[in-house]
Amino acid sequence: MxxxxxxxxxxxxxxxxxxxxxxxxxxxxxxxxxxxKEVVRxxxxxxxxxxxxxxxQRIVKHKAHQLQLCYISMKDPDHxxxxxxxxxxxxxxxxxxxxxxxxxW
Numbered sequence: 001m002x003x004x005x006x007x008x009x010x011x012x013x014x015x016x017x018x019x020x021x022x023x024x025x026x027x028x029x030x031x032x033x034x035x036x037k038e039v040v041r042x043x044x045x046x047x048x049x050x051x052x053x054x055x056x057q058r059i060v061k062h063k064a065h066q067l068q069l070c071y072i073s074m075k076d077p078d079h080x081x082x083x084x085x086x087x088x089x090x091x092x093x094x095x096x097x098x099x100x101x102x103x104x105w
Contacts, residue, residue, distance in 0.1 A: 027100040030060050043090060050086035056103050066105040074098045
């Protein structure tokens with residue numbers, strides 16, 4: 001103990017490595033449907049765009065192959081990024097906490 005010294009505060013903290021701690025709260029907005037209320041979904045960063053479309057299909061009640069997705073970052077709300085590669089995950093597009101996914105058809 002004396003050789004290594006006392007543990008630092010950082011070493012004593014318990015890190016939360018559970019799946020729920022890594023989920024990203026993402027806003028889902030549907031500009032095509034004026035009656036659609038914005039919802040927040042917690043998504044894992046490894047979720048592919050294809051699986052995201054299947055999830056959103058149930059929320060917006062449109063077929064997944066008709067959906068066109070893009071996202072707006074909180075840091076740059078004037079710029080839309082199209083999520084056009086179904087095989088990529090949302091981490092690839094740098095989607096982070098509080099960003100908004102726009103669902104169109």
